[in-house]
Amino acid sequence: MGALSNLRVLDLTQVLAGPYCTMLLADMGADVVKIERPGGDLIRSNPPFVDDAEEEAYGGYFQSVNRGKKSIELDFGDEEDRADFLSLVEEADIVVENYRAGTMEKYDLGYETLTEYNPDLIYSSIRGFGDPRTGETDRQGQPSFDLIAQALGGVMEITGQEDGPPTKTGPGVGDLFTATLNCIGILAAVNHRAQTGEGQYVDTGMYDSMLSFTERAIYQQSYTGEAPTRQGNSHPTLFPYDAFETADGYTVIAAFGTNHWKEVCAAMGREELAEEYPTASDRLEHREALREEMAAWTAELTNDELIDTLEGRVPVAPVQTTEEIFEDPHVHARDMLVSVEQPGADHEVEIAGNPIKMTKTSPEPRGRAPLLDEHREEVLGEETETTADD
Secondary structure, three states: OOOOOOOEEEEOOOOOHHHHHHHHHHHOOOEEEEEEOOOOOOOOOOOOOOOOOOOOOOOHHHHHHHOOOEEEEOOOOOHHHHHHHHHHHHHOOEEEEOOOOOHHHHOOOOHHHHHHHOOOOEEEEEEOOOOHHHOOOOOOOOOOOHHHHHHHOOOHHHOOOOOOOOOOOOOOHHHHHHHHHHHHHHHHHHHHHHHHOOOOEEEEEHHHHHHHHOHHHHHHHHHHOOOOOOOOOOOOOOOOEEEEEOOOOEEEEEOOOHHHHHHHHHHHOOHHHHHHOOOHHHHHHOHHHHHHHHHHHHOOOOHHHHHHHHOOOOOEEEOOOHHHHHHOHHHHHOOOEEEEOOOOOOOOEEEEOOOOOOOOOOOOOOOOOOOOOOOHHHHHOOOOOOOOOO
């Protein structure tokens, strides 16, 4: 039993943002039925694969964000399939989709139509630029992906080295942060319905989400009248708060508090720096010179030596590779690597666990991602024609 085991979700999403949102719901116990277009989610065939793409049902991209869901394949252009979908809507709690604005309306399956079949329905959309129902703009209807959202929302402008080009973040935050906010909105709507009996429309736009994500840049612009830009791994208002090169890698040090600054100076054997720059504003004003002092010190130490010197006294951590993450005992103790079956391969694979921990109903991945149309008989009572993706 999960915290959301009383909820059924009809998941019409594909690629990353929508599937990540519904994955969170599935991890928390919701019965998530992934309703796939003919041929399935676009990312089923995306690499990486364990060994043989021809033998394996899907790659790691699809596995990671679709674990624990059921799958049926429906064509909304087919009257029988459309009728099957509407029969599911009648009993569903939540519908989630991430099409362009207006797509569901083309099939007469928009929010207003679906609420005729289920007045209490919570209908949620994830779009690049939101839905006209919650604020109409001339961008709606345009396609959007993570890269577009990061560019428009200011993420790329403030990410990267000072002398380098605008840079997107490694993870797809335009998708993932939007998906997480959408999940929060859905759960808020579920709580509202429990109190009032009313369903509602939940809308989360990727561009909007990136403005929320770059909140620091927004208030900096407002307060200073100057547009923030890239400054590497440093922080605009805190020092030291940066990555430092060591003899064998990089370590981050977050010692902007005066107590931590004193500890760093003591470890460096430069106690006079703590006396000469006693306040946060002093350190910020002279950050370039102080950073050079620290960088010269860290360059003589290995990551392990630097961390052994500061750990427990100052916030410090190595910049880890994924190989090091897989070896970290903390990661295993927190169940943040989860083994699941990889259909078509001869061994299991590991995917990221769920960071939400609860003492009674802790979320967890509930099995591998589904084969295309694998659950037709279970969901619709119809015999499945295929048992694998082909």
